[in-house]
Amino acid sequence: xxxxxxxxxxxxxxxxxxxxxxxxxxxxxxxxxxxxxxxxxxxxxxxxxxxxxxxxxxxxxxxxxxxxxxxxxxxxxxxxxxxxxxxxxxxxxxxxxxxxxxxxxxxxxxxxxxxxxxxxxxxxxxxxxxxxxxxxxxxxxxxxxxxxxxxxxxxxxxxxxxxxxxxxxxxxxxxxxxxxxxxxxxxxxxxxxxxxxxxxxxxxxxxxxxxxxxxxxxxxxxxxxxxxxxxxxxxxxxxxxxxxxxxxxxxxxxxxxxxxxxxxxxxxxxxxxxxxxxxxxxxxxxxxxxxxx
Numbered sequence: 240x241x242x243x244x245x246x247x248x249x250x251x252x253x254x255x256x257x258x259x260x261x262x263x264x265x266x267x268x269x270x271x272x273x274x275x276x277x278x279x280x281x282x283x284x285x286x287x288x289x290x291x292x293x294x295x296x297x298x299x300x301x302x303x304x305x306x307x308x309x310x311x312x313x314x315x316x317x318x319x320x321x322x323x324x325x326x327x328x329x330x331x332x333x334x335x336x337x338x339x340x341x342x343x344x345x346x347x348x349x350x351x352x353x354x355x356x357x358x359x360x361x362x363x364x365x366x367x368x369x370x371x372x373x374x375x376x377x378x379x380x381x382x383x384x385x386x387x388x389x390x391x392x393x394x395x396x397x398x399x400x401x402x403x404x405x406x407x408x409x410x411x412x413x414x415x416x417x418x419x420x421x422x423x424x425x426x427x428x429x430x431x432x433x434x435x436x437x438x439x440x441x442x443x444x445x446x447x448x449x450x451x452x453x454x455x456x457x458x459x460x461x462x463x464x465x466x467x468x469x470x471x472x473x474x475x476x477x478x479x480x481x482x483x484x485x486x487x488x489x490x491x492x493x494x495x496x497x498x499x500x501x502x503x504x505x506x507x508x509x510x511x512x513x514x515x516x517x518x519x520x521x522x523x524x525x526x527x528x529x530x531x532x
Contacts, residue, residue, distance in 0.1 A: 250307040250382040250390075255326040263325065267331045274335040278302045286373060297381075304380030304390050306335055309342030311391040313393050342380065345394065350375045351497060352401035358432035361467075363426075410434060410486040411450070411483070417481075418450040425451075432526035434493050439522065441478035442471040442503065448481065453528040454516055461506055 260267050266464050279302045280289065284299060288294025314325040330336060350372040353362065361367050379397075382388040412429035414437050415423040433450045442448035443464060452460075475494055479487055497503065520527060 240354070248387045250303050250384065250388040251326050252303050252330075253325070254323040254380075255302035255310065255330060258320070258323055258327050260517055262327055263333065269334055271330055271456050275302060275306070276406070278306070278336060280337050298397055299446065300381045300383060301377065302339065303384055304382035305339045305342040305346075305376070306308070306330075307342070307382055307388065308345060308380060308391055308394060309338035309340070312341060312345060313338065317353070321474040329518065340494060346376045346379060347372060347387040349394065349398055349401060350407050352398075354401065356404055356411075356428075358428040359406060395415065406486075406489050407431065407434070410482075410489040413483065413486050414448055414450040417448045419447045420451075423451045427525060429523070429525045431493075432523040434490055435497065435522040436526055437473065437478065437490070438497050439503070439506075442474045443468060443472040444469045444477060446474075448478070448482040451526055451528060452511045452519075457516060457527075458512055461512060464506055468507070471498075471512075506527045 256271075258333070259271075268340070279295065279298050282301050282305070283289035283295050283298035287297040310326045310329060310445075311328050314322050350368070379390045379394050382390060408428065409432045411428060411433035414433050415428075436452060437450050440447070440460060445458060449456075479491060479494075483492060502515075503520065505515060505518065
């Protein structure tokens with residue numbers, strides 16, 4: 240067997256700098272070097288330690304990655320010398336600081352997106368948000384000038400993942416705002432639980448949106464379903480009709496997961512109410528109100 244071919248892909252900034260001879264003047268090269276030094280000093284002050292050689296060294300790696308991330312976004316997917324020449328052109332014409340700001344803006348916007356569908360009040364805490372931003376910046380933008388850097392690919396992967404999570408969270412938030420008994424304003428959110436509740440109660444028909452429930456309401460719901468034997472598919476169709484198109488795909492995707500679930504069959508069957516409620520807790524979790532006598 241032939242050995243696997245390893246393609247070196249250094250950070251975009253390093254590849255662009257290598258093209259300076261013959262593509263930029265001495266004055267432009269000096270100006271770029273000065274800008275990069277200034278960015279490194281700023282990064283050391285804010286994110287590492289500008290009083291130690293180790294801190295400045297780490298800041299240099301973050302500067303390389305931050306500028307490279309901005310370049311990848313600004314020059315597109317060109318990975319050959321054409322893209323590297325375009326990157327050098329951006330650095331010379333626009334300046335390294337503007338490019339770094341673009342890269343850091345991408346990290347900041349990524350950090351502001353939810354990581355998972357369980358959203359807590361602490362997620363909005365500014366101290367926690369700043370720590371999360373720093374950790375993401377270090378994770379994605381640390382780039383050794385002599386080694387292959389995959390920060391941009393990892394950024395794109397996390398962006399896609401967080402966009403999907405954000406879509407789920409926004410759909411759940413919409414359901415909460417339109418809860419049949421008034422908007423649910425709990426700062427903690429189990430987005431998957433909210434959507435599960437809406438789909439479970441959707442089988443009753445009528446298109447009523449249920450984003451939060453308690454044991455008494457659930458017992459009423461089960462009793463009604465067993466008595467009236469509604470058409471589940473018609474109920475879900477009516478529910479989706481009442482939901483904006485921007486959220487329908489997310490909720491319809493989860494419907495496919497629940498459509499043939501044993502839990503829904505048990506609701507229409509003869510499984511004891513206590514067992515059903517325990518099963519409901521597995522779906523909705525914290526989105527079920529505690530009811531005390």
